[in-house]
Amino acid sequence: MKSLAATLLIALLAGCATQGGIDKTYTAKGQGSRVRFLVLHYTVADKPASIKILTEQQVSAHYLLTDDASPTIYGLVDETRSAYHAGNSSWKGYTQLNNSSIGIEIVNAGWKDTPQGRVYAPFPQTQIDALIPLVKDIVARHGILPENVVAHSDIAPLRKQDPGPMFPWYQLAQAGLIVWPDANRVAAVRQVFDVQVPDAVWFQKKLAAHGYGVTQSGVFDQPTRTTIAAFQMKYRPANIAGEPDAETAAMLEVLTTPANAPLPPVPPAPIPEMRPVQPTQPVDPVQPIQPVQPVQPVQPLPPGTPTTPPTPPNTPPVA
Ligand SMILES: [Zn+2]
Numbered sequence: 001m002k003s004l005a006a007t008l009l010i011a012l013l014a015g016c017a018t019q020g021g022i023d024k025t026y027t028a029k030g031q032g033s034r035v036r037f038l039v040l041h042y043t044v045a046d047k048p049a050s051i052k053i054l055t056e057q058q059v060s061a062h063y064l065l066t067d068d069a070s071p072t073i074y075g076l077v078d079e080t081r082s083a084y085h086a087g088n089s090s091w092k093g094y095t096q097l098n099n100s101s102i103g104i105e106i107v108n109a110g111w112k113d114t115p116q117g118r119v120y121a122p123f124p125q126t127q128i129d130a131l132i133p134l135v136k137d138i139v140a141r142h143g144i145l146p147e148n149v150v151a152h153s154d155i156a157p158l159r160k161q162d163p164g165p166m167f168p169w170y171q172l173a174q175a176g177l178i179v180w181p182d183a184n185r186v187a188a189v190r191q192v193f194d195v196q197v198p199d200a201v202w203f204q205k206k207l208a209a210h211g212y213g214v215t216q217s218g219v220f221d222q223p224t225r226t227t228i229a230a231f232q233m234k235y236r237p238a239n240i241a242g243e244p245d246a247e248t249a250a251m252l253e254v255l256t257t258p259a260n261a262p263l264p265p266v267p268p269a270p271i272p273e274m275r276p277v278q279p280t281q282p283v284d285p286v287q288p289i290q291p292v293q294p295v296q297p298v299q300p301l302p303p304g305t306p307t308t309p310p311t312p313p314n315t316p317p318v319a
Contacts, residue, residue, distance in 0.1 A: 033142040035079065036094065037101035038135060038149045039086055042163040044110035054105060061085040061103040063134065067123075071130040079138075089155035090213030091148070097155055102138050106131065106163060120166040128168055132175050139177060147211065149178045157212060157230035158223055165237035181235065181254035188263060190250035198267040200224060203244050206252040207231065220244060 018024070043050040047066045054060050054076055060083040064074040077083040085103030086096070094100060109121035139149060149172065152160040173180035198206075200220045207214045207227055214227045229242035235251050253264055 034100060035102055035138075035142040035144065036148055037091060037097050037155075038138055038142075038144050039089075039097065039101050039103045039152055039155060040150070040163050040167070041085060041103060041105045041152045042108035042110055042167070043105050044108070044162070046109070047107050050105065050107050059084055061105040063102075063104045065104060065106045065127060065131055065134070067107040067127055069126060071124075071127050073130060073134055079142075086152070087156060087159070091150055091155045092211045095213070102142070102144075104131070104134065106167075108163065108166075110162065111164060120164045122166050123163075123168065128171055132172065132177070135172065135177050136175065146177060146179045150211070151230070151234055153230040153233060154211065155213075157214075157227045161230075161233070165233040165240050167233075169234050179255060181251045182259065185254045185259070186247070186250045189253050190246050192263055192266055193246035193249045193253075196267045196269055197244060197246050198249050199270050200244070202267065203228065203249070203252070206249075206256050209256040210252060 041061065043053070043064075045053060047068070050064060050066075051074070054064055060077055062075065062077045062079055062083045062085075064076055066072045066074070079102060082098045083103050084098055085105065086098045086101055089095065089097040091097060106123065106127065108123060111118050111120045113119075135149065138144065139146075151167070151169075152162045153164075169178060170180065172178045201216075201218050203220075204214050204216045204218070204224060207224075208216070210231070212227050212230070215223060217224065225242035225244075227242075228244055228248060229240050231252065232240045232242065232248060235255075236248060239245075
């Protein structure tokens with residue numbers, strides 16, 4: 001194998017069509033973008049703070065979309081380079097997505113807890129109107145599939161909630177930018193799951209089939225519920241408590257099966273869980289047994305009294 005310097009020297013000496021010292025005569029057919037995913041975030045900071053954080057600290061994103069009346073899109077990292085926005089992450093079996101994704105940070109205050117519960121800041125429509133053409137442009141240039149346009153909460157559900165339940169994913173679906181479950185199929189499948197909601201094994205398999213890096217523990221543990229909540233923030237934001245309900249199950253079923261798939265069978269009822277045995281009351285101490293009166297000795301039969309003949313051994317039982 002020749003060294004790069006030797007190769008360049010030969011190319012220069014040969015007088016080939018060069019570009020920056022590289023001969024570009026040939027182009028390979030087999031190639032694609034290194035970018036496979038598009039990840040959307042909210043900043044939880046206003047515009048000045050967002051600019052400062054994303055340009056001066058280690059965390060970064062390719063684009064920052066402001067919340068001005070006429071929003072600005074700042075390009076902070078070239079698309080050919082990695083931005084540090086995803087962190088520990090997983091989607092469809094791919095991990096550490098900084099190297100294979102484009103990240104867009106959207107200026108938004110995030111959430112705050114109030115006496116009435118957690119309240120999320122809305123996204124102005126002008127901001128979404130600026131975002132959609134940007135997303136369209138990026139996915140077209142890199143060939144990013146709709147199933148790979150995701151939330152930070154999709155790829156790191158146990159760490160992240162952004163861009164949160166106020167983000168209007170349905171508008172991105174209407175623009176053809178993300179997958180969305182067909183409402184009629186969801187309604188039909190939901191009738192099945194209204195009879196019996198699937199168990200934790202089913203939910204974990206379906207969440208993984210959709211893309212989530214969820215541990216297949218077989219029980220509705222906290223990581224599974226948090227992952228269900230991430231799914232609900234995207235597809236069913238009216239209730240994001242992470243409950244494995246029939247509507248969520250129906251949406252997952254529709255998103256993970258072909259459009260012409262038959263209705264699923266009614267899931268079997270779960271086996272009731274073993275209840276822990278209640279500790280029993282202490283048993284009263286056993287009363288000491290009263291001494292038995294001595295048995296009167298049997299009086300010997302007077303001689304000559306007839307006796308019943310003994311039963312022969314192995315007598316067959318009476319039918
Ligand atoms: Zn984020």
